Amino acid sequence: MTSDYSAAKLFIDEIETSMFSNQGTNIKAALQTANTMFTKSNTSKGILLITDGENHEDNPSAIIDSIRDKNIEMAILGIGSTNGGPVPNDPLRPELGYKRNGRGQLVVSRMNPNLIRKIAAQSKGTADVTAEGFPDLKPILTEINRMKRSTGQEQEFDVAQNQYQIPL
Numbered sequence: 001m002t003s004d005y006s007a008a009k010l011f012i013d014e015i016e017t018s019m020f021s022n023q024g025t026n027i028k029a030a031l032q033t034a035n036t037m038f039t040k041s042n043t044s045k046g047i048l049l050i051t052d053g054e055n056h057e058d059n060p061s062a063i064i065d066s067i068r069d070k071n072i073e074m075a076i077l078g079i080g081s082t083n084g085g086p087v088p089n090d091p092l093r094p095e096l097g098y099k100r101n102g103r104g105q106l107v108v109s110r111m112n113p114n115l116i117r118k119i120a121a122q123s124k125g126t127a128d129v130t131a132e133g134f135p136d137l138k139p140i141l142t143e144i145n146r147m148k149r150s151t152g153q154e155q156e157f158d159v160a161q162n163q164y165q166i167p168l
Contacts, residue, residue, distance in 0.1 A: 027051060027119070028060035035067055046073040046147035048140070049119070052080035053112030064122045074125030075143040080111030081131050 027049070034047045047067065067074065086098040087107045099107040113129045120127035128139045 025051060025054045026057040027055045028058045028063055031060055031063045031067060035063060035070075035072070038072070044073070044147060045071070046075065046144065048144060049074060049076045051076065051078060051116065052109065053078050053114075053116040054109060055112075055115060060119065061122065064119060068123050073147050074120065074123040075140055075147070076116055076120050076125060076127040077135070077137075077140050078111060078113055078116035078127060078129035079131075079135060080109070082111050082113065084108040084110030 030049065030051075031047070034049075038045050064074075085108065087109050088094050088098055089096045101107055111129070111131070116127050116129055119125075126140075126143050128135075128143075130136070
């Protein structure tokens with residue numbers, strides 16, 4: 001992730017769904033992008049995936065296996081309602097109505113806790129699923145803090161010559 005928490009908070013505060021022209025969830029693409037963000041250094045690595053568990057694209061199994069094989073830890077926060085709700089055309093202007101599919105039916109977005117738990121199991125990570133508008137983040141933050149492990153490096157060297165200053 002980043003140690004520049006102020007910059008991360010600034011970016012998170014500015015993100016809105018209207019910034020994306022292609023709406024929908026592509027878990028595979030998100031995990032592929034996250035997987036490329038890591039350095040080659042020998043430190044612990046972790047991914048926090050925040051999702052409703054609706055996947056509108058390809059099966060993410062291959063990238064999840066790759067992440068697990070690289071010992072990248074995953075914590076997943078599933079947010080949403082299993083009952084679902086209609087998707088507004090413009091979240092800032094609900095009076096503009098709701099999205100409809102090709103048959104004229106309302107598009108309803110629902111959380112898929114089964115997919116969230118399946119991803120966590122496949123990645124050997126953890127999942128926390130909630131329908132709360134303001135969820136308790138303690139369990140997921142505890143998991144992230146547990147991930148903050150780093151490995152030290154061992155170095156050996158030989159002293160070719162000792163030099164000392166004569167005390168006065």
